[in-house]
Amino acid sequence: MKNNFLLRNFSLRNRIFISLIFLTLISSVLIAAVSVYQFRKEARTFHQDRLERKENSINEHINFILSTTTYPLTTKNLPLIFKDKIHELATIHSIEINIHDLEGHLLISSKGNFSIDSIPPPISPMILKILQSSQSKRFVDLKMINNERYRTAYSYLKDNKFKPLGVIQLPYPEETEFYENEIKNFLMRFSQVYLFMLIMSITIAYFLSTYITSKLQTISTKITATQLNKKNEKILVTSSSKEINDLITAYNQMVDQLDDSASKLAQSEREQAWREMAKQVAHEIKNPLTPMRLTVQSFQRRFDVNDPNIKQKVDDYSKTLIQQIDTMNSVASAFSNFASMPAQKNENLNIVKIVQLALDIFNENYIRFESEEKSIITRMDRTHLIRIITNLVKNAIQAIPETETNPEIVVSIKKVHNNVLLEVKDNGIGISIENKNRIFEPKFTTKSSGMGLGLGIIKNIVENHNGSISFESEPGKGTCFRVSLPIINT
Known part of the structure; x- marks a missing residue:
């Protein structure tokens, strides 16, 4: 699991790089192993063939001696027959020759005068049994003696009637020094070539992995930076790899589709927003029209020139109409303010002083002002700053119930x-959980009157001045709005 986790954390570039190096290492080890195996196999084949050639030559030579000897061809006479010839045979063929009787006891050896310790041991019964049961009447025994590999060939010595007279033993030491030196020389030369190959492999693997993943990294960066609300750049198709070109083409097609979808979505959102706004404005305008109509109709029915209170009734009628007209004017002004904010006239302002002046218009004695500094300078529109304060304080006043x-x-x-942090905190009714996500929506309001455009306008003003607005609220305990604006260090 841990290895799988580490492998998953490797980038594609590192995986390609490590894979290429790993393949180089594995191939080099396999080449070296196969070469050493081949060398050793050729050495064994060489010694095996060489022993067979020596054995055939010696048998022919022995057969010639047996055919020309004057001694009767018996097992007992073999020491006499080869007394003067066995050393000559050993010298000519460069191999030790031992002749045993059929029971495995040594009769004569090319070693000549030897000490007791160097007497060749008798042939084991197992070898004699194998030799006897062998179809070719020949057996080669492999042994390791003093870390040297020996091949010992056993075959029957026969008379002219092919009757076995004895057993010829030919001990043959495999001289591996030459092949071992060849292996060492090969491995030395191979290690030099391998070191060069490894350096070349690392270099090629680095550039190859970089080349393969560079376009993928570009595509990844572009995809990460892709946004719905901005123009996304396409990638030029410059790679020679068909697969990467296909991926780039697919990305470019996605960018085209995304731009088209963003355009359609933006248009749809604008249309939907204006439709909703138009409905809200129409609804707010219709509200005062009904009482106006009823007032006019009532006044028309009850109008009497001779009525002594006619002047008072006309004044009441006028006040009612003016009040409803003011309501309609307020709706139109709010809609106008939200639809197109006036141009900013930024100036350096002491936000502490401006907030104090803005609070002076409120008559509520439970409004308290606190500031850790006497002067904090920010750059923004004075009217916008006053609108932020008055709107937030007005909302706070309206959030406090009369029963508090x-x-x-x-x-x-x-x-x-x-930054300067402006907080407006009240102990009003708070904002319910279901309304928290909608509090800054342009048409959302929890009041019985108004369009709910105030906080939307405030949020727009704050963000236009590179600031941020947030709030915390707990139902039944109150709400705290926080406005953060950049300041000018003086």
């Missing part, structure tokens, strides 16, 4: 790093 015995609104300002 200890109403409290705290407006505080403090400096946090390179």
Whole structure:
């Protein structure tokens, strides 16, 4: 599991690089192993063939001696027959020759005068049994003696009637020094070539893995940076790899489709927003029209020139109409303010002083102002700043129910790093959980009157000045709005 986890964490580039190096190492080890195996196999084949050739030559020579000897061809006479010839045979063929009787006891050896310790041992009964049961009447025994490999060939010595007279034993040491030196020389030369190959493999693997993954990295970067609300750049098809070209083409097609979808989505959202806004404005305008109509109709039915209270009735009628007209004007102004904000007239402002002045218009004695600094300078539009304060404080006042015995609104300002933090905190009814995600929606309101455009306008103003607005609220305990704006260090 741990190895699989580490492998998954490897990038594609590292996997390609490591795979190529691993293949080079494995192939080199296999080549060296096969070469050493081939060398050793050729050495065994060489010694086997050489022993067979020596054995055939010696048998022919022995047969010639047996055919020309004057001694009777018996097992007992074999020491006499080969007394003077066995050393000559051993010298000519460069091999030790031992002749045993049919029971495996040594009769004569080419070693000549030898000590007791060097007397060749008798042939084991097992070898004699194998030799006897062999179809070719020949057996080769392999042994390791003093870390040297020996091949010992056993065959029958026969008379002219092919009757076995004895057993010829030919001990043949495999002289592997030459082949071992060849192997060492080969491995030395191979290691030099292998080192060069390894360096070349590392270099090629590095550039190859980089080449393969460079376009993939470009595509990955482009995909990561792809956004729905902006123009995304395409990738030029410059790779010689068909697969990568296909991937780039697919990405470019996706960018085209994404741009088209974004355009259609933006248009649809704008149309939907304006439709919803038009419905809301129409609804708000219709609200005062009904009482206006009823007032006019009522006044028309009850109008009497001779009525002594006619002047008072006309004044009441006018006030009612003016009130409803003011309501319609308020709706139109709010819609106009939200649809097109006036151009910003930014200037350096002491936000502490501006907030204090904005709070002076409120008559509620439970509004308290706090500031850790006497002067915090920010650059923004004065009217916009006042609108932020008045809207948030007005909302806080409206959030406190009339039944609250200890109403409290705290407006505080403090400096946090390179920003000024403006907080408006109340102990009102709070914002319910289901309304928290909709609080900044343009048409959303929890009040019985108004269009719900205030916080939407405030959010737009704050973001246009590179700031941010957030809030925390707990139902039944109150709400705290926080506005963060950049300041000018003086």
